[in-house]
Every structure is written in C-alpha cells, then in structure tokens.
Amino acid sequence: MDAPAPGRWQSATVEEIIEETERAKSFRLALSEPTAYLAGQHYLVRLTAPDGYTATRSYSVASAPDASGERIEITVERLEDGEVSSYLHEVVVIGDRLDVRGPIGGWFVWRGDTPALLVGGGSGVVPLMAMLRLARLSGRADLVRLVVSVRSPSWLYYASELPGPEVTVVYSREAPPSSPRAPGHLVEADLRDSVLPKATAYVCGSSGFADHVTGLLTALDVPAHQIRVERFGPTN
Secondary structure, three states, rough: OOOOOOOEEEEEEEEEEOOOOOEEEEEEEEEOOOHHHHHOOOOEEEEEOOOOOOEEEEEEEEOOOOOOOOOOEEEEOOOOOHHHHHHHHHHOOOOEEEEEEEEOOOOEOOOOOEEEEEEHHHEEEEEEEEHHHHHHHHOOOHEEEEEEEOOOOHHHOOOOOOOOOEEEEEEEEOOOOOOOOOOOOOOOOHOOOOOOOOOEEEEEEEEOOOOOOOHHHHHOOOOOOHHHEEOOOOOO
C-alpha cells in the first residue's frame, strides 16, 4: 500500500492542548476534511497574518493512525525567536483554527505489521511516538522497541505514557535516581538488546544524533538498507 498523498490545505480546529514539558506542547486537531495517514508522516501548519504574510512549518504527527482520519496530534517545541512555534505556544487556544496540509512523507513510515527499532533523540521521539501508539493500540507492542535519548527528565516528552517493557529511556546529562544507567550518550550496549530480528530501524533526531546512531547500528550488524533516518534542524 502506498503512503497517503498530501491533500489540499484545510482547516483544523484545536480541540486540546497538552503541556508535555516547559518547552513543548501537543495540539490535538480535528480536521475539517478527514484524511488517512501513516505513522511517521508529517503535516504542514500555515499561519497567515492580517497583511497576508504567511509562515509555514512542518510538524510530525504524534498520534496513531485510525480508520476515521478525523484527528491528528502534533507536538511543538517552542524555539527562541520562533515565529510559528511562539505563536502556537503563546497565542493559540482551544477552539482556534489552523490551516494544515498533509500527510507528507512516504519513506519514514511504519505500517504496524513488521518488527521495528525506534531510536529518537529529544524531540525526534515525536514521529516514533505515533509508531509506538499504533503498536500498543493494535496489540502488537511485541513488534517494536523504542529507545529515547534525552538530556534530563524535564526534557522527556510523553513522560506519563512512555513507560513499558518495550521502551528504554537514556539520559545524557542528568538521570533520575531510579535510572539503572548513569548519564551519558547512547552506546552500543543501549541498543543491543532492542535490535529485533529482521527489524527496520527508524532513527529521528538532529543530524549529529542520526549519524551517531547509524554508526552504532552498523556496528551491531544492522544492514544499511534496514536503517531509515529522519533528520531535523531548528524550525521556528
């Protein structure tokens, strides 16, 4: 099955705003034109000023796909001087409408029926969360392993929802007392037990993080054709 193609611009109503961390919020949006999407795809969000000026940014979908395609959830990190992220964080309230277009992307997607190793750095966990949620909702959590690398507990997205036998959280700078591992960057040992046979690896994070993890996976004998990478940079 091909990935759903992007539709036209449509209106989406903000139904819920969830504070994930001090710097990140999730926005649950009801689409005016229901659209099927796959875990790993993203949507464009467009803001239009009274003078006609527009600003558009891309945000990964964090929610699991469902049959209705009526709602999506995006998670947005507020960036300093970020015109779109600041507006979403400081101005948008429940009931507001946003212009969105999607879904976009056909490479970094998981359909929920094959083994997958998900490795996310910081906000790179967002599209991987859609995959984890899909696996859990469909009763196939056995197919996925998620490894999240984050600076400290205060930077961890979806903190109340993540815990489970298929999830490992690695803290790079500050770990909670309950953590079985001292703070530090990801190493081979953090991934070794999560590499399922014949699994496709989905890596999402900064360019440096993606390169580092790709090197670790290669050292663990994960074939290059089974590694899919999505890199991101500052998007304001």
